[in-house]
Amino acid sequence: MNALAIDPAELDAYDAWVEQHLDEMVQQHPGKVIGVYNGRLIAVGDDYRDVFAAAAKQGIKQKPFTLRVPMADEVNAVFPSVFPTND
Amino acid sequence: MGGASVVFRYKPMLGRRSPTATLGLSLNESWHSTDFYVDSGATYSILHGDFARAAGFEFARGERLLIKVGDGSLIPVYMHRVPMQIGPYRIDVRMGFSDNLGIGFHLLGRLDVFDRFRVCFHEPAHIVTFDPFETR
Numbered sequence: 228m229n230a231l232a233i234d235p236a237e238l239d240a241y242d243a244w245v246e247q248h249l250d251e252m253v254q255q256h257p258g259k260v261i262g263v264y265n266g267r268l269i270a271v272g273d274d275y276r277d278v279f280a281a282a283a284k285q286g287i288k289q290k291p292f293t294l295r296v297p298m299a300d301e302v303n304a305v306f307p308s309v310f311p312t313n314d
Numbered sequence: 315m316g317g318a319s320v321v322f323r324y325k326p327m328l329g330r331r332s333p334t335a336t337l338g339l340s341l342n343e344s345w346h347s348t349d350f351y352v353d354s355g356a357t358y359s360i361l362h363g364d365f366a367r368a369a370g371f372e373f374a375r376g377e378r379l380l381i382k383v384g385d386g387s388l389i390p391v392y393m394h395r396v397p398m399q400i401g402p403y404r405i406d407v408r409m410g411f412s413d414n415l416g417i418g419f420h421l422l423g424r425l426d427v428f429d430r431f432r433v434c435f436h437e438p439a440h441i442v443t444f445d446p447f448e449t450r
Contacts, residue, residue, distance in 0.1 A: 232345040233338040235402040241347050242322055242336035249325045249334075258418070275368035290369075292336065292347045295362065295418035299328060 240266065241292040249296075257298045262291035316448050320401030320431075322352070324440035333435060333442040334419065338399030341371040345399070348420060352442050354433065356423030357381075360391060363413040365420070373411035381410065389414040398427075400444055405430050 244263055252261060262270035262278035270281035275293055282291045324331035333352040338345050339361070346369060350359070358381060366373045376392035383389055391410030398407045407426040415421070427433070432445040 231399060231402060231404055232340060232397075233347060233399055235399075238336050238338060238347055238399070238401065242349075245334065245336060245349055246323050246325050249327050253327050275365045279368050290344060290346045292349075293365070294349045295365075297327065297418040301417050 244292070245294065252294075252296045253299065256296045258296060260293060260295050262293050264289070264291040317403070317446050318401075319446075320403070320444040322442050322444075324442070331440050335400070335422065335442065335444075337422070338404075340397040340399075341366060341369040344369060350422035351417075351419035352422050352433070352435075354424065354428070354435065355384075356421050358391065358410045358421075358425055359407060359423045359427065360410045360412050360415050360421045362415060362420055363411050366411050371411075376411065379410065383416070389416075400427075400431070403430075403444075403446055 241263060244266060248268075256271050259271050259273065260275050260278050261268060262272075262282055264282065264287050269285060269287065269291055270278045272278045272281060278291065278293055322333070322335040325334050334349050335352055336347055336349050338347050340346075348365065363373060373392045373394060376394045379391050379393060380388045381391055389412055391412040393408055393410055395406050396409050398405055398409075405426065430446060432447060434443045434445065436443065
């Protein structure tokens with residue numbers, strides 16, 4: 228198995244943050260990209276570049292966890308499965 | 315590979331629960347953590363192009379494919395093989411990059427993932443489990 232690059236506990240912590248806060252984010256920041264670092268929401272931007280830049284401006288050297296917050300109509304839609312065209 | 319299972323809880327959104335998973339992904343020799351919607355109906359995993367561009371990854375040099383999405387339309391994707399981390403496990407996966415996915419989440423499909431893990435959706439418990447197994 229290859230060497231790891233991210234502490235699995237860190238991935239767990241971000242997953243738990245999403246579970247706790249996603250509903251709130253969908254209501255407050257639909258369609259935006261959010262950045263989370265050390266359990267704290269550090270940036271809300273229009274795109275990922277905004278969020279990475281905000282993290283760097285705050286002196287955060289690691290890449291923050293990022294997520295584009297779903298819009299309400301996405302939540303209620305059927306998510307699109309993707310298939311090869313030759314199926 | 316073999317080892318302990320990795321469990322992700324469904325995430326509540328506006329009264330629904332969705333099977334998403336926080337995973338690691340290496341682009342341009344830098345590791346990122348981000349959320350994927352686990353889609354057992356999808357052949358390919360798809361990452362949003364703006365995420366890749368922000369990470370400095372020039373995805374458009376990859377092989378271009380047209381793939382069909384759930385509403386029957388075709389979208390262009392650019393294929394690359396990238397390192398991914400699921401819990402403590404690191405694998406290489408073929409990943410499509412697209413600006414036309416139409417939803418906010420990145421998608422985690424079956425290719426190069428479901429042949430390394432038994433992926434079990436337990437709807438009553440609101441969890442999705444990745445159980446690694448040995449491959450020949």
